Amino acid sequence: MKRSEVVSLIQYGHTSISNLLFDYYAKLGLNEIEMVILLHIHRFIEDNDPFPTPEEIASRMSISTEECTSRLRSLIQKGYLSMEQNKKDDIVFESYQLDPLYERIVQEVMAPPETTQKEAEGHLY
Template sequence: MERNQIVSLLQYGHTAVSKLLFDYYAKIGLNETQMMILLHIHRFIEDGYPFPTPSELSERVSLTESECTELLRSLIKNDYLEMQKNQDDSQVMYETYSLSPLFKRIIQEQYSEPEPDKDFNQEGELYEIFEQEFSRPLSPMECETINVWLDQDKYKTELIKTALHEAVLAGKLNLRYIDRILHEWHKNGVRTPKEAKDYGEKFRKHQTGKTISKEKEKPPQYPNINWLDES
């Protein structure tokens, strides 16, 4: 390569792109194709041409004009890109693209505080509740069982508390019984305390109905009378 060609390449220019775009585009829901379109729009804006057409974008990427049109619509609809109307000194209206929505979303993502993990905060309380109901300290094996529910089975702490409540109502305060309750709920798609409560009520109604049905099936009981005893 000749020296003049090298100089020409160096003078071609550079586009300044914030590192935030590279660090956060995936976190705010953009894929690589969408990101590349936005980078090209950024380049057009820097070059003083703020409203490239789908055809002009298609010439720079491996997408058809119609695909670029759909991408632009999607980016505007999902608040990554904005079309702005402007007016020049001659009162002529013209449109431009703005990447302000994109950077707003990145800033929101960067400074948003994660919601506190309620389950994490409640785990310590969970062991205390079990010990209160059992009226004794938990054994190491019992603690390990609760750990398995939380870490491996991924049961929510509120659901475990609800299962404990069901065991208290049934008068069966042991972890094997509670484990069967949790397994039964999981098998039947029960994931929240409200769903567990509804499921428990349906189950109890069903059991009551079976008991009444069995009682109706019993033959009538007569007093044990000795008909020969006439005295």
């Protein structure tokens, strides 16, 4: 392989994913397809494209556009993802926000184990 090709591969880019997400998505009730959709959205946001279409997201995935649309709707309804209307130079545009996801992760991390323990015990009686 030519050195210039190697240099271009080395510089292909990396995305930093919080280990909070890796450690807590399943505990929050997300499955792997939903987790990966959120990872792709994270990357689109970082690439200054904060409102990718279901087609664009699905084109990087193993699922169909229809399934992607339906999963996005479900992620929003279950409160892991939100949409926001922004205005810049009189142009209205929408963007995805991952704040609800991180809100819930922080809530989960901060919940003292005792509470969880008590809740678990509560279910027994």
